Amino acid sequence: MSEFGRMLRSLREAAGLSQPQLAKQVYISQSSLCRYEKGKQTPNSSTAVRLDELLNASGQLRILATGNSAPDVLNSDDRDRLARTIEHPHRLDERSVTALADVLAAQRRLDDALPPRLLIPATTAQLDTVTTLVRHAAGPYRAALAEVAAEYVQFAGWLHAEIRNDATALQLLTEAERAADEIDNGVLAAQAVNFKGFLARQQKRWQGVVRWFLAEHHTPGASVHQRIGAAAQAAHGAGEMGDRDGALRLLETAETLLDTSGDEPAPRTAYWLSPTFHKLNLGLAHLALKQHDVAADHISSALDSLPLDQQRADWTTEFRAALETTQKSQ
Structure with missing residues (x-):
């Protein structure tokens, strides 16, 4: 099929x-x-x-x-406006920036359910357009465009990380981290570091997992939900390294932050950081500590809570594999 x-x-x-x-x-x-x-x-x-x-x-x-995969989110006026802006970058206006941000948001939502390889060609072309615009744009809206460009680079890096094109992913994520620092955006900087931690986890470099996720946790300007996820994923790495005490301390940090976060929303550029998503990463940490029942409860309930079109998405593969491991150990 x-x-x-x-x-x-x-x-x-x-x-x-x-x-x-x-x-x-x-x-x-x-x-x-x-x-x-x-x-x-x-x-x-x-x-x-x-x-x-x-x-x-x-x-x-x-x-x-x-x-x-190019999302059809723009009307004819927006498309005409973007065409004029690309031809005359010094005329950049607010609606053009908003239109580019809307296209990126639509691509990110598609990544929730579609294989990343389908999104890479369109995303790469869009990234080239946005970065060229940033280089030549001027005026009061250039800063907002630079933020969109920084997020585009980060998203492209994530897509390559998902398909394990590690060298390209690392290059793009390093560029995204630098771009986020240049515009003083701690949320984007923290997320670029997070994706480096994801790469280390796929490579089973557990010291790298701990290092990158702790870096995310302590990034100035990171949101509380990024710090929750970072602590949970650093706990996973520590558990895999055999540092049980360190893993338990990090788990306590993540769970305390989660309990006290209240109704704090996830950042717009990291919208997936929900309590459901946190439970998936907490489950991996508990699995590394051989707490199979707790891990199974976290992961299974979180997977069941996902929208139907995401439950078998590529990004859930490692969580579904972890759940199978817990079930075999019970």
């Missing part, structure tokens, strides 16, 4: 629709819909868009069917 077919079937079932019911609404035969779900046939772009709209897939089915 193809990625498109898996998502189509999952969304159809979540909507409570049978194959005949959905096929009727899309004006196709049930046999065609069956072939789509089994991965034996790919719909044309108009059918993919119709399926996407009916199942509230936010563009995900369209992208999987067409291979075009």
Whole structure:
């Protein structure tokens, strides 16, 4: 079954629709819909868009069917304005900056559910456009554009980290860290360091895990939710190194911060830092400490709380593998 077919079937079932019911609404035969779900046939772009709209897939089915991940979030006026801005960067205005930020936000939301390799081509092209604009722009909105550019570099680094293109990811994340420092944005700087910690975790370099996540935790300007996640992930690294006391202290720090964070929202540029996400990382730390029951409870409840289209997303792979480990040990 193809990625498109898996998502189509999952969304159809979540909507409570049978194959005949959905096929009727899309004006196709049930046999065609069956072939789509089994991965034996790919719909044309108009059918993919119709399926996407009916199942509230936010563009995900369209992208999987067409291979075009550039989110369609701009109206014609915005596109015309951006074209003029690219041609005349010194005329940069607030609406152009907002439009570029909206495109980036849409890409990041797609990354929650789609394979990162589908997003890299469009993101790379958008990054080149934004960084070129920053170099040549002037006026009162350049600072806001520089913040968008710093986030774009960070996101590109994250996408390469996800597919384990480690050298490119590290280069981009170092650039993102430097860009965040230049605009004095502690949240973006902390997140770039966090993604370096993620890379170290994939490489099982546990000293690097502790080092990078502690650096994130202590980054000036980091949000409370970044500090919670950093402490939990540093605890995971310490546990894997056999430093049980250090891991327990870091876990206590993370849990205390989580208990006292109240209704503090996650930063806009790190919107995924929710209590559910924190439970996933706390689960990894408890697993490193051989506390299998606690780890299983954290990870399973968090995975079950994710939106349906994210529960099998690429970024959940390590958490699903960790859950399997806990279940085998019980």
